[in-house]
Amino acid sequence: MNEKNPLWASESFWKKVAIWVTAGAFLLLVILTFDSLSQTQIGGQRVQSYSVINKKIDYVYQPDLHKSVPVIGETELLFGQEFSEEEAQKLVTLGKKTTQAKNCMNCHTLLGNGAYFAPDLTKAWLDKEWLSTDLRENLMVQFLLDPEKNARTFGSDRKMPNLHITPEEAKGVVAFLKWMSSIDTNGFPYHFKTINAKEE
Numbered sequence: 001m002n003e004k005n006p007l008w009a010s011e012s013f014w015k016k017v018a019i020w021v022t023a024g025a026f027l028l029l030v031i032l033t034f035d036s037l038s039q040t041q042i043g044g045q046r047v048q049s050y051s052v053i054n055k056k057i058d059y060v061y062q063p064d065l066h067k068s069v070p071v072i073g074e075t076e077l078l079f080g081q082e083f084s085e086e087e088a089q090k091l092v093t094l095g096k097k098t099t100q101a102k103n104c105m106n107c108h109t110l111l112g113n114g115a116y117f118a119p120d121l122t123k124a125w126l127d128k129e130w131l132s133t134d135l136r137e138n139l140m141v142q143f144l145l146d147p148e149k150n151a152r153t154f155g156s157d158r159k160m161p162n163l164h165i166t167p168e169e170a171k172g173v174v175a176f177l178k179w180m181s182s183i184d185t186n187g188f189p190y191h192f193k194t195i196n197a198k199e200e
């Protein structure tokens, strides 16, 4: 090493810095990966297990957090049936696969991903356009089976085409949407007024 060079100008110093920074960043990446997994896996901190479809789900604004958070309430059966975790998983999975097979993301966003032609579906289960919590699940199935005849328009003149899904698939989609509405999405979508919100 050149005697006149200060430590910070030496090559070996920067090599060591590079190695330590890379090792530190790698360690941080591993820690953050495990942290994310603990939050996003089914039954984790932010994602409910599938049997949450047996419960009342709401999305309530918390002034101290400046965002809405999902609130899981008492029993509120879907299609009048209590689903075991396994049955719930089967139905939600059928719904999720239906949204993939029919490429709903071509028009909609799910958890913010997709296209902006039609409303975001993350909290569609809680949309106040379903009029009442008693009518909701049947109106949703009816709408999904024939969206042209049951157009609701959700504030636009756009209409959803008939995607020819079966009644069982429509039920699956409703279960999938109900489950998705229980995910803690860190306040997304913002300013969403739910079907349970009191009239102002």
Ligand code: HEC
Binding pocket: 098, 099, 102, 103, 104, 105, 106, 107, 108, 117, 118, 119, 120, 121, 124, 125, 127, 129, 144, 147, 150, 151, 152, 153, 154, 158, 159, 160, 161, 163, 165, 173
């Ligand atoms: C070609 C575009 C298009 C595709 C593909 C599409 N939709 Fe839609 N969807 C719309 C439009 C437009 C609306 C709003 C108009 C209406 O409700 O009549 C809508 C509304 C909805 C709503 C009501 C939204 C709310 O806020 O409650 C649901 C639920 C829905 N779609 C589910 C689906 C599902 C599930 C699929 C895939 C199986 C799908 N859509 C595929 C265009 C589309």
